[in-house]
Amino acid sequence: MSEAGPLVLVVEDEPQMRRFLRASLASHGYRLLEAGGAAEALRLASAHPPDLVLLDLGLPDADGIDTTRRLREWTRVPILVISARQREDDKVMALDAGADDYLTKPFGVNELLARMRVALRHAGRALDGTAAEPVFESGELRIDLARREVTRGGAVVHLTPIEYKLLVLLAQNAGKVLTHQQILREVWGPGSTRQTHYVRVYMAELRKKVEADPARPRHIVTEQGVGYRFREG
Amino acid sequence: MTDDTTEANRGVGYLVAASAVSAVTALSWLGRPLLTLPDLAMLYLLVIILVAVRFGRGPSVVASALSIAGFDFFFVPPLFTFAVANKRHALTFAMMFGVGQLISGFTLRIKRQELSAREREARAAQLAEEARTAALRMRVEEMRSSLLSAVSHDLRTPLAAITGAATTLRDESATVPEAERRDLLAAICEEAERMERLVSNLLDMTRLESGGLRVKREWVPLEEMVGSALARLEPRLGGREVTVRLPETLPLWSVDPVLLEQVLVNLLENAVKYTPAGSPLEVRAGADEGTVFFEVSDRGPGLSEEALGRVFEKFYRGPHVGVGGVGLGLPICKGMVEAQGGAITAENRDGGGAVFRVTMPRGGDAPATGA
Numbered sequence: 001m002s003e004a005g006p007l008v009l010v011v012e013d014e015p016q017m018r019r020f021l022r023a024s025l026a027s028h029g030y031r032l033l034e035a036g037g038a039a040e041a042l043r044l045a046s047a048h049p050p051d052l053v054l055l056d057l058g059l060p061d062a063d064g065i066d067t068t069r070r071l072r073e074w075t076r077v078p079i080l081v082i083s084a085r086q087r088e089d090d091k092v093m094a095l096d097a098g099a100d101d102y103l104t105k106p107f108g109v110n111e112l113l114a115r116m117r118v119a120l121r122h123a124g125r126a127l128d129g130t131a132a133e134p135v136f137e138s139g140e141l142r143i144d145l146a147r148r149e150v151t152r153g154g155a156v157v158h159l160t161p162i163e164y165k166l167l168v169l170l171a172q173n174a175g176k177v178l179t180h181q182q183i184l185r186e187v188w189g190p191g192s193t194r195q196t197h198y199v200r201v202y203m204a205e206l207r208k209k210v211e212a213d214p215a216r217p218r219h220i221v222t223e224q225g226v227g228y229r230f231r232e233g
Numbered sequence: 234m235t236d237d238t239t240e241a242n243r244g245v246g247y248l249v250a251a252s253a254v255s256a257v258t259a260l261s262w263l264g265r266p267l268l269t270l271p272d273l274a275m276l277y278l279l280v281i282i283l284v285a286v287r288f289g290r291g292p293s294v295v296a297s298a299l300s301i302a303g304f305d306f307f308f309v310p311p312l313f314t315f316a317v318a319n320k321r322h323a324l325t326f327a328m329m330f331g332v333g334q335l336i337s338g339f340t341l342r343i344k345r346q347e348l349s350a351r352e353r354e355a356r357a358a359q360l361a362e363e364a365r366t367a368a369l370r371m372r373v374e375e376m377r378s379s380l381l382s383a384v385s386h387d388l389r390t391p392l393a394a395i396t397g398a399a400t401t402l403r404d405e406s407a408t409v410p411e412a413e414r415r416d417l418l419a420a421i422c423e424e425a426e427r428m429e430r431l432v433s434n435l436l437d438m439t440r441l442e443s444g445g446l447r448v449k450r451e452w453v454p455l456e457e458m459v460g461s462a463l464a465r466l467e468p469r470l471g472g473r474e475v476t477v478r479l480p481e482t483l484p485l486w487s488v489d490p491v492l493l494e495q496v497l498v499n500l501l502e503n504a505v506k507y508t509p510a511g512s513p514l515e516v517r518a519g520a521d522e523g524t525v526f527f528e529v530s531d532r533g534p535g536l537s538e539e540a541l542g543r544v545f546e547k548f549y550r551g552p553h554v555g556v557g558g559v560g561l562g563l564p565i566c567k568g569m570v571e572a573q574g575g576a577i578t579a580e581n582r583d584g585g586g587a588v589f590r591v592t593m594p595r596g597g598d599a600p601a602t603g604a
Contacts, residue, residue, distance in 0.1 A: 197452035222461040
């Protein structure tokens with residue numbers, strides 16, 4: 001990989017938003033490509049393959065979810081979608097169409113950078129085929145994947161097979177959002193026709209075992225209307 | 234002024250007058266061994282009065298005339314003539330006519346009075362209706378201008394702070410110490426967040442009002458919604474103690490989790506705004522036969538008599554004038570709760586403070602998961 005920072009394709013029609021993204025991303029070493037609409041975005045993405053795409057779902061000339069799908073037809077580039085509040089359906093559809101994560105306007109630069117870092121890390125790992133670490137740690141929680149052992153503050157936590165699968169899925173995707181459908185597919189299998197409340201119920205059970213205060217979870221965060229995220233750090 | 238006695242009506246009246254008088258005459262002729270002259274006079278008077286009441290003056294005059302004629306011809310000697318043997322009977326005839334007309338006059342006047350009274354009543358009802366509509370329109374206008382002024386104030390205040398802070402930072406002619414600069418930047422962020430919350434509330438209220446709220450029900454554990462609501466409010470809880478008491482056996486709620494989380498956020502935010510900094514909050518839940526409920530309680534000043542009745546009204550801000558906010562948080566809760574078939578109440582608590590309680594129907598049993 002070259003010295004230059006990752007190339008980010010910013011698909012955003014609002015000039016003030018572009019100004020803020022340009023300023024903050026550049027100051028963190030990212031290189032930028034800017035597109036004001038979907039058509040321009042697709043053109044630029046194929047001409048100069050970016051390392052990450054920031055896509056505003058509220059573009060005037062096209063449906064952001066459609067654009068996501070079209071990108072996914074030929075690239076695995078991480079896509080972060082930007083949407084407005086109370087548009088949970090949009091976010092879920094974008095994620096199910098292949099987006100990796102989302103940001104809700106108005107958002108701060110810290111949140112943006114954190115999500116970008118996570119997305120790039122997961123993509124990077126997938127690219128160079130690095131195996132996931134054998135041991136995962138977050139706070140007092142420790143997951144030893146080789147020995148299939150979970151401890152919290154040193155004490156062993158007994159999980160059912162499904163709860164373990166769930167926890168491992170979350171940990172391996174730490175920092176990234178997972179939709180209910182994605183979780184259902186990964187843990188219960190692709191042919192699963194079960195409802196999302198399955199996920200909620202098992203998640204509640206898992207929280208009771210791995211969280212110090214299940215009613216105020218530190219590790220497993222609910223992304224209301226969308227899914228869950230394992231908080232890093 | 235309307236009158237029963239239209240042309241057609243009067244025509245019928247004459248006919249009826251004639252028939253009635255004839256009928257009475259015939260019947261009386263048949264019953265003449267039993268009836269005296271005064272009795273007959275009464276019978277004819279009765280007919281005259283009835284005709285007057287029903288058909289008005291014209292027919293009653295005809296009835297009077299025909300009655301006298303009948304009376305004279307068939308019953309007053311010499312019979313079957315219009316002559317009068319005893320002059321006294323002429324007085325009787327005159328009295329019959331006179332009394333008949335008097336009573337007709339009275340009854341007509343009563344009828345007219347009744348009619349005009351009914352008309353006045355109808356007019357009064359119409360005026361009352363118009364007054365009510367006008368009052369309602371005025372209230373809507375008041376509310377709209379109160380909304381506009383509240384929104385204007387609540388958006389302008391943070392905007393003023395942001396503009397002030399940003400222009401100060403921009404001002405190259407002054408040197409602002411580093412610590413101050415940091416404060417100003419923090420102020421810009423905080424005030425922007427405040428504006429975002431207000432805009433959110435306005436949008437929520439608009440969706441509720443326009444019926445644009447889509448309820449997507451799912452089976453959700455309450456704990457999850459409480460957790461994410463508290464997470465959203467973390468920065469504003471200011472280190473307060475929040476006790477969460479949820480029974481192990483609490484069943485799943487059949488609700489729209491996004492809406493119910495918003496309800497929790499609004500209730501907690503409300504509690505934070507109206508209670509002293511650092512005072513504890515409590516979230517409790519339970520279930521019984523057909524319902525599930527949760528309560529958000531505080532140890533603040535509680536609600537006044539007036540507030541208890543009005544706290545869920547749009548734009549009601551109670552006596553706390555210094556506190557920001559347009560007064561939409563609780564009405565939004567009410568709207569969101571009721572849109573899902575639930576109910577929300579506010580009461581004062583033993584030992585001080587207020588408690589807000591949301592009750593929802595259980596909606597059957599959640600499908601099994603084997604968890």
